Amino acid sequence: MKQALEKIVAEICDSFGNDRTRLMDITTAVQRRFGCVSDSAIDLIARAVKTHRVEIESLVTFYSFFSKEEQGKVVIRLCDDIVDWMKGYQQIADALVKELGISIGETTSDGEITLTRTPCIGMSDQAPAALVNDVAVTYLTPERAVKMVRELRKHLDPHQLVTVLGEGNNSNPLVHSMVRNNIRQKGAVLFADFESGTALKRTLNMTPESVIGEIKASKLRGRGGAGFPTGLKWEFASKTKADRRFIICNADEGEPGTFKDRVLLTERAEMLFEGMTIAGYAVGAELGILYLRGEYSYLFSYLNHVLETRKNSGLLGNSIMGKQGFNFDIRIQLGAGAYVCGEETALISSCEGKRGDPKNRPPFPPQEGYMGCPTVVNNVESFCCASRIMIEGAKWFSAMGSPRTAGTKALSISGDCRRPGVYEVPFGTKASDLLELCEAENPGAMLIGGPCRQMIGPNRFGGIICYDDLATGGSIIVFNKARNKLEIAEHYLDFFIEESCGYCTPCRVGLVLLKKYVRKVVSGAGEPQDLDKMLKLSNMIVSTSRCGLGQAAPNPVLGALNNFRELYESMVSERKHGLQPDFDLTSAVVDSELFVGRRSLYV
Amino acid sequence: MKPRIATCSLAGCFGCHMSILDIDERILKLAELVDFDRSPINDFKHITTRCAVGIIEGGCCNEENVHVLHEFRENCDNLVSLGDCAISGGIPALRNNIPLEECLETAYLNNPGIYNPSGIVPNDEEIPMILKKVYPCHEVVKIDYYIPGCPPPADAIWDVLTALLEGRAPVIAYDSLKYD
Ligand SMILES: Cc1cc2nc3c(=O)[nH]c(=O)nc-3n(C[C@H](O)[C@H](O)[C@H](O)COP(=O)(O)O)c2cc1C
Ligand code: SF4
Ligand code: SF4
Numbered sequence: 167m168k169q170a171l172e173k174i175v176a177e178i179c180d181s182f183g184n185d186r187t188r189l190m191d192i193t194t195a196v197q198r199r200f201g202c203v204s205d206s207a208i209d210l211i212a213r214a215v216k217t218h219r220v221e222i223e224s225l226v227t228f229y230s231f232f233s234k235e236e237q238g239k240v241v242i243r244l245c246d247d248i249v250d251w252m253k254g255y256q257q258i259a260d261a262l263v264k265e266l267g268i269s270i271g272e273t274t275s276d277g278e279i280t281l282t283r284t285p286c287i288g289m290s291d292q293a294p295a296a297l298v299n300d301v302a303v304t305y306l307t308p309e310r311a312v313k314m315v316r317e318l319r320k321h322l323d324p325h326q327l328v329t330v331l332g333e334g335n336n337s338n339p340l341v342h343s344m345v346r347n348n349i350r351q352k353g354a355v356l357f358a359d360f361e362s363g364t365a366l367k368r369t370l371n372m373t374p375e376s377v378i379g380e381i382k383a384s385k386l387r388g389r390g391g392a393g394f395p396t397g398l399k400w401e402f403a404s405k406t407k408a409d410r411r412f413i414i415c416n417a418d419e420g421e422p423g424t425f426k427d428r429v430l431l432t433e434r435a436e437m438l439f440e441g442m443t444i445a446g447y448a449v450g451a452e453l454g455i456l457y458l459r460g461e462y463s464y465l466f467s468y469l470n471h472v473l474e475t476r477k478n479s480g481l482l483g484n485s486i487m488g489k490q491g492f493n494f495d496i497r498i499q500l501g502a503g504a505y506v507c508g509e510e511t512a513l514i515s516s517c518e519g520k521r522g523d524p525k526n527r528p529p530f531p532p533q534e535g536y537m538g539c540p541t542v543v544n545n546v547e548s549f550c551c552a553s554r555i556m557i558e559g560a561k562w563f564s565a566m567g568s569p570r571t572a573g574t575k576a577l578s579i580s581g582d583c584r585r586p587g588v589y590e591v592p593f594g595t596k597a598s599d600l601l602e603l604c605e606a607e608n609p610g611a612m613l614i615g616g617p618c619r620q621m622i623g624p625n626r627f628g629g630i631i632c633y634d635d636l637a638t639g640g641s642i643i644v645f646n647k648a649r650n651k652l653e654i655a656e657h658y659l660d661f662f663i664e665e666s667c668g669y670c671t672p673c674r675v676g677l678v679l680l681k682k683y684v685r686k687v688v689s690g691a692g693e694p695q696d697l698d699k700m701l702k703l704s705n706m707i708v709s710t711s712r713c714g715l716g717q718a719a720p721n722p723v724l725g726a727l728n729n730f731r732e733l734y735e736s737m738v739s740e741r742k743h744g745l746q747p748d749f750d751l752t753s754a755v756v757d758s759e760l761f762v763g764r765r766s767l768y769v
Numbered sequence: 770m771k772p773r774i775a776t777c778s779l780a781g782c783f784g785c786h787m788s789i790l791d792i793d794e795r796i797l798k799l800a801e802l803v804d805f806d807r808s809p810i811n812d813f814k815h816i817t818t819r820c821a822v823g824i825i826e827g828g829c830c831n832e833e834n835v836h837v838l839h840e841f842r843e844n845c846d847n848l849v850s851l852g853d854c855a856i857s858g859g860i861p862a863l864r865n866n867i868p869l870e871e872c873l874e875t876a877y878l879n880n881p882g883i884y885n886p887s888g889i890v891p892n893d894e895e896i897p898m899i900l901k902k903v904y905p906c907h908e909v910v911k912i913d914y915y916i917p918g919c920p921p922p923a924d925a926i927w928d929v930l931t932a933l934l935e936g937r938a939p940v941i942a943y944d945s946l947k948y949d
């Protein structure tokens with residue numbers, strides 16, 4: 167057994183050239199093969215790639231898809247994000263717990279099935295959903311969950327769970343998935359027809375500088391959420407002196423409630439890779455990396471196949487489309503379940519084979535990114551837009567959208583609505599129009615841009631989707647009037663607490679303290695001054711955290727306090743005698759009484 | 770009658786009280802401004818008359834701490850948490866992640882160097898019951914003001930005290946809040 171482990175780990179490390187920067191791939195392979203990355207495996211890997219054991223160990227304990235303890239042959243990760251809660255998470259969890267005879271977080275005694283929870287897996291339009299190893303199982307019901315477990319017990323092969331295939335490329339044999347695209351509205355930029363090579367052809371007839379000029383003129387802004395002007399980013403990277411430059415596509419799509427990149431990856435892979443290639447030409451890079459979130463690994467073979475085909479038709483590789491001296495290749499880097507890796511510098515750390523720790527900015531990636539070289543990191547949709555711009559021209563593109571935000575936006579809409587799915591709409595579309603499009607049911611609030619951004623009430627449904635008003639990377643969750651907004655805020659705080667990388671005290675500790683206050687208020691024990699304390703604490707966390715996660719994490723609470731303050735106020739009251747109602751002396755001394763074997767004389 | 774001040778040290782190290790004494794000669798001015806009620810400075814066992822300000826050092830680690838804190842809350846117009854132990858539990862709260870049983874066993878029974886052949890854990894009725902964890906003061910009673918630091922600088926204490934006595938809202942200068 168031990169020899170087998172040694173041999174296989176050595177083979178795996180070898181297949182990645184014993185390269186320390188490929189530790190994500192090595193660790194993923196070991197985890198898949200053995201169901202864990204044990205202490206002995208950690209030692210072996212460390213020796214093979216010539217690094218310290220602690221580096222591997224910190225990697226294994228950082229990412230939620232890696233574990234030191236052996237997992238079952240089949241791991242069921244049930245999405246427990248808010249949309250799933252609204253669609254019946256609890257009943258499904260109960261059914262699974264009962265059928266498997268274990269609690270969440272445990273493995274059956276025969277070592278076959280592990281049951282665990284996970285934040286949004288990018289299937290909110292078909293919630294409740296779960297990942298069974300790398301197979302996405304959607305539209306779950308308690309009955310289907312039980313049936314699934316019974317089948318798994320027979321064959322332990324999650325792929326056999328897929329009987330009805332989704333539309334489009336979901337039914338491509340290399341994807342073979344039940345996931346549905348749910349494209350509800352097609353726009354002119356992303357979901358109009360695309361023919362491979364057309365954008366690149368026009369690009370290669372231009373100089374790199376004029377390509378950057380075209381992207382700048384189009385007024386394209388990053389689609390991942392922050393909205394930084396894409397052309398400017400490319401220009402920075404191209405102007406930084408360096409031997410090597412890199413293009414990275416951010417397909418980590420971890421913001422709860424976002425799934426539009428999933429659909430673009432499924433249906434517009436060519437357009438995306440072409441956009442990355444265009445960026446490579448403009449910036450002077452020879453390697454691109456697609457950072458694909460681990461949750462989407464079911465798309466891995468298909469995407470690799472698209473890359474192969476492009477290589478074979480001269481759209482990737484050396485002298486692309488006959489252009490001497492233009493060489494560009496793309497590899498796919500799989501993530502392993504860490505939301506913070508969507509943050510561009512954390513993503514770069516992860517690509518370098520490290521924990522997904524954010525780095526200090528500046529230097530920004532276009533100055534110093536992957537391997538210390540100038541790097542462009544863009545969202546999937548941004549690259550797709552770049553392809554379209556190179557076909558239709560900057561003018562055509564910038565004529566669409568709102569006065570200050572050009573083009574269209576792919577939105578992922580889910581929650582309390584009859585038509586959840588992906589909508590490509592021009593920037594400037596009103597929130598109220600979206601509610602109509604998706605046939606929202608009795609809407610009381612919308613979470614625009616996921617928990618990182620803002621929850622709005624009906625008084626702001628007249629606002630428009632754009633970077634100056636309702637900014638979003640794509641996530642829109644609709645809540646009906648009966649939903650408890652404070653509980654939603656609390657749920658998302660839990661999410662951020664779980665996903666914080668732990669580097670900054672305000673983020674690591676402050677969020678836990680904030681959650682305590684929210685719990686206190688929600689449970690009815692709050693006093694009026696708690697609301698101000700929550701505000702103060704939130705602002706402190708926002709202003710003293712290193713990366714965007716900590717800077718945004720108090721937003722669910724701030725949003726609820728700003729937009730639904732009367733709700734909070736109705737739950738707090740001055741306390742008699744200034745005593746805190748949630749402190750109970752009797753229960754605080756119980757442990758002590760048990761230990762010394764007598765009752766307290768004073769309580 | 771002068772306004773009265775009460776102070777106490779709960780689960781603290783008295784460092785915060787040392788810092789009160791650190792206001793140096795200003796203590797004479799303080800003595801002119803106020804009378805001290807219950808405080809380790811005079812060893813009164815209970816508060817005698819209603820006080821304008823109560824200053825708490827340390828969090829609550831046992832039931833007696835809770836009773837004292839209740840007495841202060843009941844008899845003080847303004848209650849101030851002084852120092853990190855009062856505000857967040859501080860060093861004593863390091864035990865909060867360890868089960869109480871394990872703490873007591875390690876302290877009294879199984880640790881190298883302990884000689885305790887009859888295996889007794891101190892258990893006299895006089896000894897207050899230890900709480901399952903150390904609580905910051907504001908989790909037990911309402912606290913009106915906080916002075917951070919371990920210990921807080923004397924200037925911060927002075928500024929807050931004089932502001933409260935003069936009926937102003939206390940503001941702690943940035944220099945007294947940053948420690949690096
Ligand atoms: C915590 C956190 C998570 C993020 N997740 C994503 C993500 O999943 N996808 C994405 O494109 N950008 C994400 N971003 C934004 C990236 O840091 C970066 O701004 C973006 O990839 C740049 O591409 P763009 O200019 O094309 O939008 C995230 C940022 C933070 C702070
Ligand atoms: S803000 Fe949070 S997630 Fe970001 S670096 Fe700091 S601790 Fe890590
Ligand atoms: S805050 Fe510091 S000085 Fe004050 S009681 Fe605690 S440990 Fe002692």
Ligand code: FES
Nearest residue numbers: 247286287289290
């Ligand atoms: S997949 Fe469950 S909320 Fe997104």
